[in-house]
Amino acid sequence: MANTYANAPQMKFKFGRVALYLILIFVGILALLPFVWMVLSSFKSFGDFINIEFSSVPSALKSFWPWPPFGTSPPEFGNYPEAIRRIDLSSTYKTLTGIPLLARQFFNTFLVAAVSVTGVLITSALAAYAFAMLEFPGKKILFVAVLAALMIPEELVLVPRVIMMYEPLSGEALASQDFIISLIPRTGWQNTYAALTIPFMASAFAIFLLRQYFMQIPKDLFDAARIDGAGHMRYLAQMMMPLAKPAFMTVGLLTFIGAWNEFKWTQLVTRDLPMRTLSVSLQNFLQTDGGAEGQLAMAVAVMIVLPIVILYLFTQQYFVEGVAKSGVK
């Protein structure tokens, strides 16, 4: 190849460019196609949803777009209320409160994500500041504890964490319990918001990242602030946090998305449907009506994905930069 084009540099130039653009367009379509398919499907009637036929160009266009001008069906906006109604059938929540179950699960998801982000940012900023700026006995060993927590995968502690959410033993049950087992702290947080938030309100990764950021800020700045009468708390809030804004944004956004998409833990520690989050709700729905009528499941999927996509589009530079930096170390 190289030899063929060596005599015609200009042609090589054009050919190369076009090929690169074609690759990019192809990859872009592959990346977006499932999202486009999901959104289009969520507006199709059941008949149009299952009728996919690519044997000719018109029928292929109609498979994607069964509405005018390619097809004759009207858009099915009713899938969204219908999905909400079907999910309501799975519990008595709607009849008892008048609130759709999915709305409650939306609220749960948002609450858990917002509390986790706030918690992680506050606890990590304070801890990272202590590690970066303060001197105290035991600094090394405590930092080793953070590094150890950083290296422990969530999977390893999933089961013991679940047991720590069990109801505390009392009276006779406690007395008859094996001594070592009775030492395991039980919080009774199962099926509560506490179980979904408190264990995730600190992050070893966030402490580590913010500490790196804080250590890059010159100490002279602190001495200057000190002369102006600022204490540590004020210096952290008014100087360090604004300076480390990109790191805070990255940590906050990654925590938000992690919490929004969380599935495993929530499925294990929530029992009642009104305590569950959107991901668990969708998984349950796929096992029931959503499995048979995919267009309804697609409507639920759109509702889960849309808030995150909007958030991402407004903040994408923090993601891309944050992730690129995490790789460079």
Added chain:
Amino acid sequence: MTTLHAKTPDKPRPRSGLSKGAKEALMAYGFLSPALIILIGFTLIPVIIGFVISLSNFRVIFREWIGFDNYTRALQPDSELWPSLGATITYSLISVPLQLSLALGLALVLYQKLKGRAFFRVVMFLPYITSTVASAAVWARMFSPDLGLINAVIRAFGGVGPKWLLENKGIFTLMSQSMNLNLPDWLTGPSLAMTAVIIYTTWVFVGYDTTIFLGGLGNIPNEMYEAARIDGANAWQILKDITIPLLSPTTFFLSLVTIIGTFKAFNHIWVMTRGDNGTMTAALLTYKQMYEFQRAGYASALAFLLFTLILGVTIFQQWYGNRHTNY
């Protein structure tokens, strides 16, 4: 913060007797305690609790101490752990090189001065940030044998679409069947369901890997390329002798992260197959023991065995990486 100055002077100051160093230490412990209480309470202590539980028969309630029986049971020759490790390793060995080579190629394309590349970076990253439960549900639909998008395309070209997520047979077996060949039993390849999961995984993570590769490419000094060009190196030689060797720390980091990721992968496999048809990886097996059978002791033992394996892989990679990457 202004309240600090509004303090009345006659208010007692409890810490006034402490030295400056002691004050700073007290403040540090105050700053550290919220994060450390949570990390120690919900990450470090549970490791110990998990190990203790793995030595017991614990199903919803504690029954008895059984020593290492959970471990020996998991390591029996006919244990379900072995096929699940096989599935995990298959998943890892195929999806990691596939992801990384595609991502490297894309990063090299996106590193060119092309119009609209910022837009492509944003688009490619989209699968990584969306809920894996939601996107796996969409893909499971696209892989549906009769009603799915993918088989509709195959049918349009005159082919017969396979059963994808519902197919337990290996891909080599399926290929040889269509050519009327008989393959030996050991050469079945990953099940078609696993192949579908790998396709999905690639779709999710290529954008992330590409972004990290782009960060690594940005770190290679321009002078290196210029020097090579002056020496008359062609594009292939530059790629082979400059870009790839100088990118090796990034490649090393990414391969570590993606291998660990495949060992921990859960949500999308659970949604797509629930572990059926050759996709029951060790992570799914562990979860299933806890979620479906409430076997806390056995699940803990499996988690420890899996963690040991991940740790072993990590240590091996560190050792290998230190010998073979160019820093």
